Amino acid sequence: MRRAHSGLRFQEYSGKELSPFEELLKLFKDLLLHTSGDVEEAIDWLKELDKEYALSKPDYSVDDFIEELFKKRFLQESVGNGPGDGTSIMTAKMEQFIRKSALEQIFGQLKKTGEGSHRSKYTGSGEEISDGLKPYSFGDPLDSVSMTDSLRNAQINSGFGELQITENDLLVHEKYQGASMATVLMIDLSHSMILYGEDRITPAKRVALALAELVKTRYPKDSLDIIAFGNDAWPISLEELPYLQVGPFHTNTVAGLDLAADILRKKRTPNRKIFMITDGKPSCLKEADGTYYMNSVGLDDYIVGKCINRAAALRKAKIPVITFMIATDHWLQDFVERFTEANKGKAFYTGLKGLGEWVLKDYEKNRKNTL
Secondary structure, eight states, rough: EEETTEEEEEOOOOOOOOOOOHHHHHHHHHHHHHHHTTTHHHHHHHHHHHHOOOOSSSBBBBHHHHHHHHHHHEEEEEEOOTTTOOOEEEEEHHHHHHHHHHHHHHHHOOTTEEEEEEEEEEEOOOEEEEEEEEEEOTTOOOGBHHHHHHHHHHHHTTTOOOOOOGGGOOOEEEEEEEOEEEEEEEEOOSGGGGGOOOOHHHHHHHHHHHHHHHHHHOOOEEEEEEEEEEEEEEEEGGGGGGOOOOOOOOOOOOHHHHHHHHHHTTTTOEEEEEEEEEESOEEEEEEESSSSOOOOOOOOOOHHHHHHHHHHHHHTTOOOOOEOOOOOOTTTTHHHHHHHHHTTTTEOOSSTTTHOOOOOOOHOOOOOOOO
């Protein structure tokens, strides 16, 4: 804030100034995500960037930064087979930091009671307090009593005499019924996710990390399962997320949908969804005899037909699929539109830049609980 002759002049608040360690940590966690958790490679990248762009300070080198990472337990040495065989690896603290940073980077400052608070319009035995009040009834939890409103009520009912509070004066907050949700996030790990000089897997991982942190910290009653799909489909744990790598895979969308459906059938909540992040067409199926049918040329009618059948089956099970197509090929839209129509779900044709925002907007929409 500066004082001018005509009064006060205000400047935009630039936020807390970061220390040299914090500045480098912001970059280093992105490098770890890009290298799929390979600490040694991320350090090499950091040193090369420092040479080119002078990232470090005269009194704080990259070596000082790496040393501090170990002191603060962001990194540790793995146990090798002999002296000197240990390599640097991420700790759980670093993994959590990457998830939290992804949430902040993609979603920004979220209002807990804003869009996506999972409230239904009904009130009852939930856990989120509403703005409504009702007279106390036997069995209402005492922690839901509004003392301010109850005392005001007692004062009004007691008149100007001695203040007395009775059961009839008590008012309690009504509570929303929480509409828990079960979500499966499908991530395409086919080889096309790193083709043509564009890294598509790192933004997809960042979205998965942010969504996982969002559910873990803000909606603990919701469930989030993450699966990867290539030639086959397999579940991914929270701890494995930063280490995901693209493989020499085709795209077996059917296998991913089948695994997602199996997971969601076991969930008791009626609110179930599948998010699918992909950049290409389905090009692979696993036949009943265990062999693979693959066709990377154009849209194969046999493979597409199987996908459309799965979309329709999920619609009957009341499981919508929200597809995030991060490729811009117009000829893929025909498949996505047919798939979405069969499922009555949604499709977003989005670039990498807005991927996280789109996922949040859909996840955070108010949902009406099926009662």
